[in-house]
Amino acid sequence: MNSEMLSKFRYPFPTLKNPFAETLQEVTNNEWIDKEYRWLYYNDESTRLKYKKTKTAHIASQWFPTASYERLQPVCRFMLWTLYNDDMYEEVTPEEIQLVHKHTIAILKGKVTAEKSGLPLGQLLSSLREELLKYLTPASLQRFIAALSRYFNGLEQEMAYKTRRTFPGIEECLAIRENSLCLRPFLELADIETEQPLPDEIHDHPVIQRIISLAIRMMVCFNEVQSVRKDEATDGIYYNVVKAIQHNRNLSLEEACLEDLRIHNEYLREFIHLQSFLPDFGRWHDLVVNRIHYISMTLSGWKAVSFNLPRYNSTEGFPSIETIRQKNSKVGT
Numbered sequence: 173m174n175s176e177m178l179s180k181f182r183y184p185f186p187t188l189k190n191p192f193a194e195t196l197q198e199v200t201n202n203e204w205i206d207k208e209y210r211w212l213y214y215n216d217e218s219t220r221l222k223y224k225k226t227k228t229a230h231i232a233s234q235w236f237p238t239a240s241y242e243r244l245q246p247v248c249r250f251m252l253w254t255l256y257n258d259d260m261y262e263e264v265t266p267e268e269i270q271l272v273h274k275h276t277i278a279i280l281k282g283k284v285t286a287e288k289s290g291l292p293l294g295q296l297l298s299s300l301r302e303e304l305l306k307y308l309t310p311a312s313l314q315r316f317i318a319a320l321s322r323y324f325n326g327l328e329q330e331m332a333y334k335t336r337r338t339f340p341g342i343e344e345c346l347a348i349r350e351n352s353l354c355l356r357p358f359l360e361l362a363d364i365e366t367e368q369p370l371p372d373e374i375h376d377h378p379v380i381q382r383i384i385s386l387a388i389r390m391m392v393c394f395n396e397v398q399s400v401r402k403d404e405a406t407d408g409i410y411y412n413v414v415k416a417i418q419h420n421r422n423l424s425l426e427e428a429c430l431e432d433l434r435i436h437n438e439y440l441r442e443f444i445h446l447q448s449f450l451p452d453f454g455r456w457h458d459l460v461v462n463r464i465h466y467i468s469m470t471l472s473g474w475k476a477v478s479f480n481l482p483r484y485n486s487t488e489g490f491p492s493i494e495t496i497r498q499k500n501s502k503v504g505t
Contacts (some may be wrong), residue, residue, distance in 0.1 A: 174397065177429050178475075181394045181436060183443070187476050191304045192241045193233035196248045200229045205447040208294060212256065227477065228252045234473030235358055237427040239365040246303035247361060253296050254354045260292065262406055267333040274325035280317050280329065292387060305366075311372065319356040326352025330411040337410065345416040346435075349392045353412070355470075359384055362466055370463065379446055380464075386443040387467050390475055393436035397429050398478065443468075 201224045213219045228251040236247050261269055272291065278284040279297040286294030304313055329348045333340055340348060350356075363369040374380070394412040409415040418428035447468065453460045 174401070177397050177426075177433070178394070180433055180474060181397075183440070183468070183472040183475065185472045187234070187472040188237035188469060189230075189473070189476075190233035190237045190239060190244055190391070190467060193230045193246055195241070196244060197229035199245070200224075200248055200252055203247070209252075209256070212292060214414075223252070223255060226255060228255060230334065231474070231477050234477045235470045236361075236365045237469065237473070243307055243364045246307070247301055247358070248365065249296065249300050249303065250357070250361070253293060253300065256293055256296070258354070262408070264331065265335065266328045269324060269328045269331055273321065273328070276323055276324070277317060279319070280313075301395065304361075307364045307367075308361075309363070309369050312360070312369045315375070316357055319360045320354075322351045322356060323354045326350070330408075333410040334407065336371045339410055339416050339419045342416055342420055343412070345411060345413050346389060346392065348411060349396070349413055350388050353388070353392055354392055355388045356384065359387070359467060359470070362463060366459070366463065368459050370456065370459060374453055374460065377451075377453070379451055380460065383443060383446050383464055383467060386439045386446075387471060390436050390439045390443070390471055393432050393439070394475060396432055400425070400429075417501060 205220050205223055207411065210220070213223075229248045232244060232247045232251045236244055239247065257272075261272060264272075275284065275289040275291050275294070276297060279286060279289055279291070279294055280301050282301065286298040291297070304316070326348050327339075330352050333348075339345070364425050369375075370380075392413060395417075400412055400414050403409050403412040403415065414425070414428045414432050417423065418425055421428070421431070423431065447464050450457070450460065450464075
């Protein structure tokens with residue numbers, strides 16, 4: 173049912189891919205996973221192989237298809253961080269997530285060193301900050317950090333429901349996942365690719381923010397169908413939108429997936445309408461049109477690269493609960 177259902181998610185947007193995808197995947201596999209961050213899973217070759225199979229550089233390359241090699245590299249590093257971070261804190265408490273949240277933001281703001289933070293991923297974040305400072309204005313970097321803070325807020329809410337073993341309402345679940353899926357920070361990195369940051373008054377315009385929200389929610393809807401097996405295996409059902417629909421409306425899993433698809437298609441119709449009838453942004457209008465074009469390609473790009481990823485489509489593509497719990501025993505100390 174999973175592949176058949178995923179094929180029903182369709183986008184009328186172009187699908188491009190950065191030509192540096194494979195080169196940076198080799199960097200990810202050989203320089204980062206096997207060398208720089210090898211100590212995270214030093215004696216666990218199977219888990220390192222699972223991270224390689226996720227092809228994080230290829231995902232980044234679908235979302236940033238025209239970025240130069242140098243500008244794509246920090247995006248690829250951040251993409252790897254999202255996987256490590258999600259898995260590392262799969263089994264912790266909301267209070268522990270708050271501590272990781274605090275230290276992560278402090279590193280990215282340059283207020284604490286990786287060593288003093290005590291975070292296992294502190295050095296990765298420090299390297300990411302150095303790379304982003306080369307390509308982002310202070311305002312753009314702050315937007316990225318603010319978006320990442322929203323991600324952690326979403327994780328805290330997820331953990332609260334998981335701890336209580338209760339489901340949120342459907343709309344609340346969508347709102348939580350809009351933050352916790354860590355998509356907004358990538359959209360805020362668009363300035364790396366376009367090299368033309370939007371001023372605050374344009375960036376914060378309600379129409380642009382709604383378009384961003386719709387794009388994220390569409391990817392959420394796709395992801396929830398795609399990752400339902402993973403979430404069932406890791407007890408993450410309490411914040412999977414499909415499982416929340418199933419619980420709140422007493423539906424079968426297939427019926428819940430179809431309702432998730434219906435919600436997705438409503439978002440898609442609104443996205444296309446807003447994209448087609450934008451307000452006049454004056455001298456910034458062409459840049460806005462281009463920015464929304466890039467946003468639209470993240471939708472078709474994510475589907476193209478992730479459709480067959482074992483991380484989401486099998487129970488063998490992500491670290492075991494035992495591995496996660498062993499890693500978590502070292503967190504927060």
